[in-house]
Amino acid sequence: MAMRPDKLVIAISSRALFDLNDSHKVFEELGLQAFSRYQVERENDVLQKGDAFHLVEKFLKINEQLEGEPRVEVILLSRNSADTGLRVFNSIEHYGLDITRAAFCNGESPYRYIGPFGCNLFLSTDGLDVRRALDQGVAAATLVAGGSREQRDDVLRFAFDGDAVIFSDEAEQIFKRDGLDAFTRAERASAQMPLGGGPFKGFLEALQTLQAEFGLESCPIRTALVTARSAPAHERVIRTLRAWDIRVDESVFLGGLPKGEFLRAFGADVFFDDQPAHCASAAEHVATGHVPHGIANIANSDA
Known part of the structure; x- marks a missing residue:
């Protein structure tokens, strides 16, 4: 298209x-x-x-x-x-x-x-x-209903989950199938190999193109990656974005902590996540969009 x-x-x-x-x-x-x-x-x-x-x-x-x-x-x-x-x-x-x-x-x-x-x-x-x-x-x-908040300035802030949103769900499949230890080993071994693109890769690229028309101090758009990943699984994410030549303004690696308070601190106008449970939690703090893509949604086709 x-x-x-x-x-x-x-x-x-x-x-x-x-x-x-x-x-x-x-x-x-x-x-x-x-x-x-x-x-x-x-x-x-x-x-x-x-x-x-x-x-x-x-x-x-x-x-x-x-x-x-x-x-x-x-x-x-x-x-x-x-x-x-x-x-x-x-x-x-x-x-x-x-x-x-x-x-x-x-x-x-x-x-x-x-x-x-x-x-x-x-x-x-x-x-x-x-x-x-x-x-x-x-x-x-x-x-997801209930999370909209009127922000205090005109800067438009987009926040994204990583796996199955910006990136493919290839790593998340390992986590779901084999657990956290297997996921961590696989990501460490694949740290130099870029992840595949997820459904929001193109939108993030389009946002960056628009951001480039402004100076850093005057840009009315900010982006954030807010992910449950932690070290050492952070490296593959950073190298993937570098390989794609995509810059995000802020990256938050939470290691499984709830995302809501961090999204509110960022001032997100909208947050995109593939996990229904994460969306429900985030929606208590910010406007949230559920992305029904990837392995987390195979058993939630009506979510």
Whole structure:
């Protein structure tokens, strides 16, 4: 799938951008017609901000710091119809978000438009749509409710787990199958051999390209690797990023400690992890996206 080299594009579902819990409950309990009436009757009522709202707001502000054509874009992908989606667009206008492109699919999955729009990242509350996007080779995550926090500045902070997110899950497979000692021995033996790329490698590369347009002191984007790895398993990670020519601003090797407090200290606007249990814990502190990829999700296909 071809990305748009001139832009960094995030696709987001309407339920990730806004709090649509009430209307979704109407849909689940009373059906599509009742849902449509509910939305049309309230189309001038502004929706409350959803878990990804502040992330999107900060992302769009990046364009204000660069001259020329906008370098970042947000695409709205929604299961609403255009008719019921009018409330969503009215809310976008109310909050002053520069979102002009959208696909309204009237109950069908919108994931199929990720490719034509050239998206680098897809954020949704629908796990099935996220898996389909990952199958297309697009970085994607299911937002876990409850962790959004409005940050105190305009710097956009992305935090990533390592294995099965930035990197492949080849090392994690050994850990799951043979335990920590076997994992440590294997990583020590393979320290000079770069890991394979995971689903977020391309997105991290695109972020770095955008970061390069700013000076170090003025860059509005910071990245962090926050991983359960510890020494000596850190070496392969460092050498892999070096081999890829990818720089992350901060790297935290936790050796199995809970990640939540560290993510809050970093000030993460969003954290991406493949492990459902880690996501649930992190979501108590920061907005969190579950990446349903790799061996940790084989037995959690509905997580």
